[in-house]
Amino acid sequence: AAALTVALAGNPNCGKTTLFNNLTGARQKVGNYPGVTVEKREGFCHCRIGEPLRVIDLPGTYSLTAYSEDERVARRYIVRENPDVVANVVDASNLERNLYLTVQLLELERPSVLVLNMTDVADSRGIRVNDKILTDRLGVSVERTVGSRNLGTDELAAALACSVCRPAQPFTLDYGPEVENAIAVLQGRLSANKLEYPARWTAIKLLENDAEIVELVSTLPDGQSMLALAGNLRADLEQATGIDPEMLIANQRYGFVQTLILSAMAADDSDMKTTS
Ligand code: GDP
Ligand code: K
Ligand code: MG
Secondary structure, eight states: OOOEEEEEEESTTSSHHHHHHHHHOOOOOOOSSTTSOOSOEEEEEOOSSSSOEEEEEOOOOSOOOSSSHHHHHHHHHHHHSOOSEEEEEEETTSHHHHHHHHHHHHTTOOOEEEEEEOHHHHHHTTOOOOHHHHHHHHOSEEEEOBGGGTBSHHHHHHHHHHHTTSOOOOOOOOOOHHHHHHHHHHHHHHTTSOOSSOHHHHHHHHHTTOHHHHHHHHTSTTHHHHHHHHHHHHHHHHHHHSSOHHHHHHHHHHHHHHHHHHHHHHSOOTTOOOOO
């Protein structure tokens, strides 16, 4: 059987390359500075469970906008190359910034596993979250690792191999009534077309006025009228809320993440797993 493809995605410096090395036995350069992973790398994980995993180390990003090449590379890879599973690596000591990317990755609708790395740092700072809350609210399984000590690697490999056995749980962030209405209108028009990106994600990106997605939609048979519609919806949203739609959407994402973290930290931690 063909190897399952796993894409490692996450913020810069959350430990993606360290986990890549742990999984594949490679010796790629890691470091606490940006720009180490300039392009995606690939290797194989011959883990204890069945099939080997083909592991891709994507460039680190804080968001999935069209503003930087790293972000475009990451989102294009996840959609066009269709990896079997996205391993979203998260710095567990810096949840707010990291989960802001997580919700955007989940909107790409690929099967995903949430990897809480740097759990040693989180533990030492007293940052404790309940994995079950994260799993319930995000629809993904959670694995804990300490990459720099090669802890949790086998469990991670097993979870990645297993992730494709069960169907992906759909994740939908509720952007509030005004934005959701606009998304629904655009999604309805978009779903008549064959798109490479998920229709809901594409609708959100049109409301954010994402340059690459605007370009893509302009090539559709009724693309020009859809872009005009998106322009009107953006103007209506700005009129109704007084906020630029791109900012409005970013604010909703931050709000969701903040609420999620508060719930996950407040929850009884008696069922917490530890790695060390
Ligand atoms: P990337 O930018 O996501 O690829 O991150 P790297 O793999 O280059 O790691 C960034 C830095 O964090 C390196 O110095 C690693 O040794 C360190 N690191 C990776 N994982 C952990 C971990 O779980 N705990 C701690 N304390 N450090 C880690
Ligand atoms: K790095
Ligand atoms: Mg790296």
